[in-house]
Amino acid sequence: LQDELSIFLVDGVLFRVHRFFLQRESDVFRTMFVCPPTQDGPEGLTDDKPIALPEVTVAEFEGLLKFLYDRGTSSSPFSTSEEWVRLLSIATRYGMERIRARALHELECLPPLDPIQRIVLARKYDVREWLLPSYVALCLRPQPLNVLEAVELGLETMVLIAMGRESVRD
Numbered sequence: 235l236q237d238e239l240s241i242f243l244v245d246g247v248l249f250r251v252h253r254f255f256l257q258r259e260s261d262v263f264r265t266m267f268v269c270p271p272t273q274d275g276p277e278g279l280t281d282d283k284p285i286a287l288p289e290v291t292v293a294e295f296e297g298l299l300k301f302l303y304d305r306g307t308s309s310s311p312f313s314t315s316e317e318w319v320r321l322l323s324i325a326t327r328y329g330m331e332r333i334r335a336r337a338l339h340e341l342e343c344l345p346p347l348d349p350i351q352r353i354v355l356a357r358k359y360d361v362r363e364w365l366l367p368s369y370v371a372l373c374l375r376p377q378p379l380n381v382l383e384a385v386e387l388g389l390e391t392m393v394l395i396a397m398g399r400e401s402v403r404d
Contacts, residue, residue: 240278243286244295255302259330294324373398
């Protein structure tokens with residue numbers, strides 16, 4: 235692949251990445267690469283002056299690179315929901331709609347996430363279509379919320395689910 239490489243700093247680790255893949259998938263990266271250089275010169279051309287990606291984990295960035303460089307050599311570059319969630323996280327943050335859609339599709343196809351996980355992820359990554367079915371599942375399941383689930387959901391959601399469970403029983 236003939237393409238300019240950019241150097242990124244992610245959580246203390248340097249990565250050399252072909253710009254093409256990032257520009258193809260994200261307006262954020264397209265804009266980043268056309269921004270005028272700072273007074274100290276352009277970022278991303280040397281190890282001494284990488285493009286820092288704050289709040290991105292090494293696992294997220296490695297997952298993104300694995301997905302981008304896979305080029306269809308496997309039916310699915312990841313085998314666990316944790317890997318797809320990491321990809322969903324970085325794709326959402328950097329506006330990579332095609333990759334985000336693929337991550338959401340794969341999360342639907344893997345062994346199902348429990349309703350608590352789906353609600354937490356739906357809120358964090360703005361997946362509204364997961365909320366109602368997850369709330370209904372929690373209202374209809376036989377066992378009540380436990381303390382850890384209540385903490386994950388937060389007080390307001392926990393109370394609303396408890397009210398929904400009460401109305402289902404009446």
